[in-house]
Amino acid sequence: MTCIQIDNFLLGGPQVFVIAEVGNNHNGSLELAKRLVDAALEAGADCVKFQLRNREALYRSKADGSRAEDLGVEYIQDLLDKVELDVHAHAEIRAYCAQKGISYICTPWDEPSVDVLAGFDVPALKIASADLCNPYLIAKAASLGKPLILSTGMSHEHEIIRAIAQLNGLGIPFALLHCNSTYPAPESDIQLGYLARLRELHGLVGYSGHERGTAISLGAVALGAKLIERHITLDRGMEGPDHLASLEPQEFRLLVDGIRQLEKALPWTGPGRHASQGELLNRENLGKSVIAARAIAAGETFTQDMLRVASPGQGLAPYRLSDLLGRKSGRVMAQGDFLFDSDLTEQAEIQREFAMPILWGVPVRYHDFQQYQQWIKPDLFEFHLSYRDLSVAPAAYLRQVHCSRLVVHAPELFENSELLDLVADDLDYRQRSIANLQRVVDATLQIAEFFPQADSLLIVANIGGFSADEPLPLAQRDELYRRFKQSCAEVDFGRTELIPQNMAPFPWHFGGQRHQNIFMMPQELAQQAEALGMRLCLDLSHLQMTCFHFGLDFQQALALLLPHSAHLHVADAKGSNGEGVLMGTGDVDWPATWSQLKGYPQVSFIPEVWQGHKDHGAGFWSALTYLQSL
Template identity: 35%
Template sequence: MEPYITINGRKIGSDFPTYIIGEVGINHNGSVEIAKYLIDVCIKSEADCVKFQKREFDDLYTKTVLENSKILDQQTYYTLYAQKRAELSFNDLKFLKKYAENKGLDFLCTPFDKKSVDILEKLQINAYKAGSPDLTNFPLLNYICSKKKPMILSTGMSTLNEIEKTVNFLNTKNIQFCLLHCNSTYPAMKEDINLNFIKTLKKFGVPVGYSGHERGLAISIAASLLGACIVERHITLDRTMKGPDHAASLEPEGFRRLIRDIRVIEVAKGQEKRFLSRGEYFNRNILGKSLVTTMSIKKGEIFTEEMITSKSPAKGISPQFYFEFIGKKALRDLNFEEYLKYSDLGRTASDIKLNPCYNWGFIVRFNDYKNYIQYKPKLFEFHFSDQDLFASLDKWFSETVNAELAVHAPTNWDDDVLDISADSEILQSRSIESIINTIDITKQMVKYFIKQKDKPVKMVLHAPGINRFERINDIELYYKNLHDALQSIDFNGIELLLENLGPFGWYYGGQGFNNIFYNPKEIREFLEKEKLKMAFDTSHAAMYVNSLTKNKITIRQFYKEVEHLIRHVHVADTIGTMGEGLQIGEGMINFKEFLPELIKSNLSYLPEIWLGHNYGGRGFIHGLNKITDIVMNS
């Protein structure tokens, strides 16, 4: 894990969401009302922290300067005058701290002298921010360190040698600290910012952020992308107000946009791994190519380049295997435009040794379940399409299967999403009809599954409350729709299992928003009220966890919240908030923290790897073996 510090229970580092500070500084111009308004700006913009400044002038400046300030050069006189005019009292700061913290906002304040540190200690400040002027001020830094609280330290107007010496000094003090890259010019010119210095600061092995004094938003956003775990910007009511910092500050709308864009960047920058999103998988299947024959071919004929081409959709073997076919014998009779398969190269999934454990199974369709009978799974889960609901079972079943049966209700009807929680009567009605048809065909299938006798069949169902364009706040409407719809359906002979979902859904036209059934607390409350159980999907749970910017939880915490309600498990890895269905170990889930406990409870489970059925189910078999390795080595 990358280095981090903790402020008020919040971890701050490269592995966590950017900690964004609204620096009021002295931009309140001595007015508590303006200060309070700028705190509200931070709250409405969803910043993490608001920061002020504190000076005790007799401890900060020499007596000569304070008594004869007019003899100073004009810039120093102007700065000192502005500082004095904007100084807030202890009671002012106490009021503002309470106001901010009552609204969930961290409150920090920069002390410029030891007396100010003492005042902030009386305020019970959680951490300290030391400004660039004091990076070399060892007496002050030492005094702050004596309070044993985390420190944020800006590095403006300092050389690399000075920064290194201060870092070495702080490392002897046994405190948490981080560095902020900074150019201490107000405003700073873009040519002088030198964002790449963030990389140099990271070599000190402490968290690194950015304190910006430039105009605009782009540079601060770029700093976040370069790994700044803290972004601090001055904020003001109006950049034309009198005072030394206003011109280099952001007005309320600019600060709101800055935070919005940083949060977008956090989600978008992802991981240093390549993965396919669910939408890419859809488009890969539709737009991708597979190898097909250009003529009828008899078993034993030698493949030539003229006999094979690549065409859409991608339902067969990848065109990357094209040249491996040339010069080989056909292993079976092939019709015109028949898809070539992995087995046509003489390779099957049977060359992988399957080593499953506990109560495992496969995800199947009517056209491929027989391929998996040889492995003797405990359970088959049939994933239905809308067309499967009207299939002739005599076509697919000629004998019984020594396994249990589970089914997954369709998630789509033609080019639309099925959603039993929908606020559209037409869509909800169609979804209810689909579930009733799913129940009907499931009951017809029971006679073919020996181990399903006298047991209700597990039926997995999605109830996303999906909206294509936005997240809806009135989630109670969706839960009411779900309740009413379930009450209208006869589930006799069926064990209904509602599956936890990710925060985002997928339309054929792009990403949508799931509005319910992704928050574990809401899931638990609904299922307990309705006396229902669930299917737990590790990939979906991870997508929810990854979407959180505040009050983050682990997947284990998600699992423990709903543990007593789980009856069936789908296992797959995930990256980000849409990269679901990855092979186990290829994403970012720490399976060791929860999967052994889950599997050893003897719940039914199966790997739900995207395209895991390809090449005779190699992806599923690899997934089962990886699960066994994790469980048995725990």
């Protein structure tokens, strides 16, 4: 094991190096950033860490300058608009840390940011999990000759091995951090026992944690971690995705008897390192891909100057760029388009004609609706809206279709990082959720102008009722449903129909786990549908995870809920957290399930495949072909 000198600290020596990750928890305030430095110092941290981005270099942009992206990426970009510090502020913080006698390191998210940090004379650089697969940024960071610390979240073992080989070749001392990149991370996904395997791959390892509390981080030390990195905040209730997964200053010195947490955290499911479901979401949102640097014609031979690496991570991983060089493009590409696995193989004819026993469609966004409308003639489209979509006129994106149904999925996330919650304890928060749902109704009525033959205007919503740290007492459920009914009474739905979606026990909200309390248990769902006079959006993946977690019979639950359902999200699931896995690879018995669904021709569905829209809807066509074969 190689030791690394970081200022006056010998990383890999007898003491554990503790990094207080500030990240963007300063919320764009230089004053708050300095207060966090003081808090880290008082809490006994050896180092504080910040993040630096050059947004123009980091994110892709289209030829017209637009940045229409998936919901999670939109949220990240909107948040960064508000909370980032400029280079001058970072320089002042660097000087402040030197004055206070605490080490300053930083994570560059792009190559221009590495150049900025070169002028700061930092003692080390940190590479985020999102860039473990980016050999170009790693090489740029290594060119400074400083030690590197790399997190391994959102990655597979073969990618970790590739990064190690690259760094060994560069001759730069480095440490690897085991990490689960969800915020907060559920204990059962952390696989802390993988630290032992990571130490086999590289001797100097640590742990970057995003779980609640401190017990698991202490467990990592017991398993050989020589470095611990945890986010620090002055208040976990502040806006932003990292605060909830951060430690308040007093917790940095807290020792907790965490045996039960460690029992969940230590198992490693192996073989190899695999990304959890929440990490896959964040890999898509935070990672990087190979994209077209300019327009590319079909038949052109790929060269280095035609391609570049940019966020988000929805196409080929950056380390696969070299596999494209010398191959011919099988399709026309616009500037900013993603490259996919299909671009490395011969283009096969895609089957997009389907005959289904019940009404069917696919999920779309405004910006890709017309493309899907050219490809297929479904019975419906389900529009997945972001809160930014509610501020634009849909007419510019739509054209009239002959679909017999329209479905609109309400955003989960709204302005100021607020999730839709129609049953929130905070009355002001609840009223904002009611107002936001009314905005969704208004948008649905505008979209409906392009669906003149639609028999139903359905609005799917995750209506709230979640909690952050633990499930609420069962005695509170009646009050939550009462609030839901009251909230609905304040919305003018017009011709639309709200169909609440059933939820899984541990919903993922922006890549972090929560606990669901209502609209989850099958018997309760049926009773509430009758009591409220509502139909449901039945998500089969959520139902399967609920049945798995509580030991219920999925087919019995499905038979109970189909009569109360107007629309289905058809997807597979594995265990309690594996949402939307490849259809036929999860726990759902599809022949038995499809047999039940065929008995309800008035019910509609979409395939809710994890990132099914990638590679021109490849996941959707695969799922529909699978279902058609049953």
